[in-house]
Amino acid sequence: MKPYSFLSVLLLLTIASSAQVKKDDPKLKLWYDQPAKVWEEALALGNGKTGAMVFGGVNTERFQLNDNTLWSGFPNPGNNPKGPEALPKVRQAVFEGKYAEAAEIWKKNLQGPYSARYLTMADLFLNFNLKDSTTTSYRRELDLNNAVHTVTYKAGGVTYKRESIISYPDKVMIVRITADKKGALNFTASLTSKLRYNTQSFSSPFGGGREGALVLKGKAPKHVAHRASEPQQIVYDENPKGEGMTFEVHVQIKAEGGSTKSSGDKINVANANAVTIYLTDGTSFNGFNKSPGLEGKDPSIEAKADMKKASAKTYATIKAAHTADYKKLFGRVSFNLGSNPELSKLPTNVRLSRQGKTGNDQELQVMYYQFGRYLMIASSRHGSQATNLQGLWNDHVQPPWGSNYTVNVNTQMNYWLAENTNLSELHQPLFDFLKRLSINGAQTAKVNYGITKGWVVHHNTDIWAKTSPTGGYDWDSRGAPRWSAWPMGGAWLSTHLYEHYLFAGDKQFLRDKGYPQMKGAAEFMLHWLVEDKTTGYLVTNPSTSPENVFKLNGKDLEVSMATAMDMGILRELFNACIESAKTLNIDDDFRAQLESARAKLYPYNVGQHGQLQEWFKDWDDPEDTHRHLSHLYGLYPGNHITVQNTPELAAAAKQSLIHRGDVSTGWSMAWKINWWSRLQDGDHALQILKAGLTLIDPAGSTRKGTTPKKDSGQLTNEQMSGGGTYPNLFDAHPPFQIDGNFGATAGITEMLLQSHTGEISLLPALPKEWSNGSIKGIKARGNFTIDMVWKDSKLTQSKIYSALGGNCRIRTLTPVKVLEVKSTPAAGNLINPLLTEAPKPLYKKNEKAKLVDVPYEKGYVIDFKTQKGKTYTIVPL
Secondary structure, three states, rough: OOOOOOOHHHHHHHHHHHHHHHOOOOOEEEEEHHHHHHHEOOEEEEEOOEEEEEOOOEEEEEEEEEEEOOOOOOOOOOOOOOHHHHHHHHHHHHOOOOOHHHHHHHHHOOOOOOOOOOOOEEEEEOOOOOOOOOOOEEEEEEOOOOOEEEEEEEEEEEEEEEEEEEEEOOOEEEEEEEEOOOOEEEEEEEEEEOOOOOEEEEEOOOOOOOOOEEEEEEEOOOOOOOOOOOOOEEOOOOOOOOOEEEEEEEEEEEEEEEEEEEEEEEEEEEEEEEEEEEEEEEEEOOOOOOOOOOOOOHHHHHHHHHHHHHHOOOOHHHHHHOOOOHHHOOOEEEEOOOHHHHHOOHHHHHHHHHOOOOOOOOOHHHHHHHHHHHHHHHHHHOOOOOEEEEEOOOOOHHHHHHHOOEOOHHHHHHHHHHOOOOOOHHHHHHHHHHHHHHHHHHHHHHHHHOOOOOOOOOOEEEEOOOOOOOOOOOOOOOHHHHHHHHHHHHHHHHHHHHHHHHHHHHHHHHHHHHHHHHHHHHHHHHHHOOEEOOOOOOEEOOOOOOOOEEEEEEEEEEOOOOOHHHHHHHHHHHHHHHHHHHHHHOOHHHHHHHHHHHEEEEEEEEEOOOEOOOOOOOOOOOOOOOOHHHHHOOOOOOOOOOOOOHHHHHHHHHHHHHOOOOOHHHHHHHHHHHHHHHHOHHHHHHHHHHOOOOOOOOHHHHHHOOOOOEEEEEOOOOOOOEEEOOOOOOOOOOOEOOHHHHHHHHHHHHHEEEEOOOOEEEEEOOOOOOOOEEEEEEOOOOOOEEEEEOOOEEEEEEEEEEEOEEEEEEEEEEOOEEEOOOOOOOOOOOOOOOOOOOOOOOOOOOOOOOOOOOOOOOOOOEEEEEOOEEEEEEEEE
């Protein structure tokens, strides 16, 4: 055999290397032909800690800045010692059917303070002082391939360009400004804040007159009101060393050519050829259990250290590291539904205006999917806080709902996409948060309820890991048990730990982190459950269906017992703990307790209207269109109601969905995408996705009939109407809540891949409109990575990578075979502890109930054995 020459080998290596480099998808760019006038038109950047909304202005550029540790207040447990005496009275009233009385006892004795508020940090302004700001060829874009924001335009015969990134590796926001004419860059840089602050400018003695710096020092309020009616709205501690978080923002400007000069609280750049701006920040946050004012860190230490490291590097060096880091995550998944060259020529906001429920812009739908993954990478990284109601981005001192953590669905929805869209490690900030919550939650369990085992979380929390009920103690007449009397947050959140284990198969994680946290949540629930003497079942009492009410005798009532959501969460948590104990071969006695309690849980009920009963009794109103459908938890994100295993419960869930309707708040519609996907109805899921992709014009919402001033602030919860999507693709509750973005991305994945029934189902809910397409890199339980290609709505090829080995079972709608190994028709239960089916839950059915039809194609199911690290090809027979 003739030996290869050195050049031949080098050529082969180059070709192989090039083949491994994934090409950017040119369709994955949000772009616009004019600057943002309002916050919901600006584009988001982030590295998990620092966030920015970039407006892309011509004469004035604005970067609205956030730090995910900058919150109001300080640790305030808010536990209520009146609780242990009052709880039996609440329960007795519920058992006697005195539901209004139970709610009043709860309000007066078991509520606590409202959560702290997540705050805006600062704004960086660049004023370019253009005599003529008329532009041609204007374009601003966010490239999802590399997380780079770019603005280009031509003014006064000069073409200007600004690139902006926020780097996770280098912990810096960096802006690179260039022009195609030397000496054309002239601007003034300034830092401001909506909080208390002062800014100073400095000229560097080492930069030859071409380097300058800005330092903003600020302080957060010790209290921000929850209600507009509160007498004290924004309260600062007048003692500089008192309560309230401190923070700093540092900016360094390096000009190439020209000069920089400090002037008061600004930096002036004159006649530069190119400019690089570095920005770092820090806060005094020193942990969830320490006062940031009295025990806080010096925020300058972090800001200075990050600046020193970053400013020693060029923009090109930082950009290269940023891009490589980002692509390791984002590049794992590619999704294609075809292209439309004509639509690609339109700005994103125009495409969105043409989509809505009747459009069919599949490129936009793909971009929206990948935008959800982008937002998660930008807002949830190792070492960061968990994502809140707005992820990382907020322009208010008093944001809607405090931009806090609402754990009766919203925080959980933020992480539904973590596993199945191949971003598993980005789940970690939530797990870190759970550890902190479990510490405080053990105290809440003890003080509020006299329960000394396990931990509890109610419906709202914050950076201080508050676990007590909200509601404003007894001072707030609007405090409502329908959301405050809900101790199920810890139980629900804990199920994320088991889902992570099922996808990753990391037994060490399960042993050291997952199971101990789940066990604590389950221990509390075992003590929270009480026996209903009438039925003999174990029930939760008091119990609510989050934020909803039921009607009796013409009255709205909030509190009863054993709502379907409570029972669904308990089934899911107990199942997870039982299976984990088996896997780890530990805690036989505790597992037996859980199995005994699970068998006695109050069953599901199919009500008189054929619906999955939401309440303890058949009180459901078929005209109720409330945004929460919490009683469908067992269908999704729970795994124990399925069309295969529990068809009557699935039919009842479908009837509940029909009653509530499709259009609602943005996050509610995202949840409905997942539910309809689980019902194997991809066409209905797509119908809701498209309705959610209805343009909400924030400019029109800000001042009806007028054009907003440039760089208007974020909308508030007083400016609300119907769900949809803002021009920057942020989900509109409205106002903005990021859970709708994350939930929709998770739901689209559920349309294409499901693995919760003991098998991997390929294309289980493929919409007819998505007749041709491909997706690569999504994940199934068992740590299988799935690629699929389909044509004319039929699978043409799938590749399955097995990271752990083990048995694999797949379900398809057409007969298939495995090329690499022999497969067999599925028989019995699959022996793979990561691919399991939940036990069938007990349920009762009203004799009058008529069930709707739930079409289900059984398809074809095969089993085959896999080896660790190998890929298997699935093709039609």
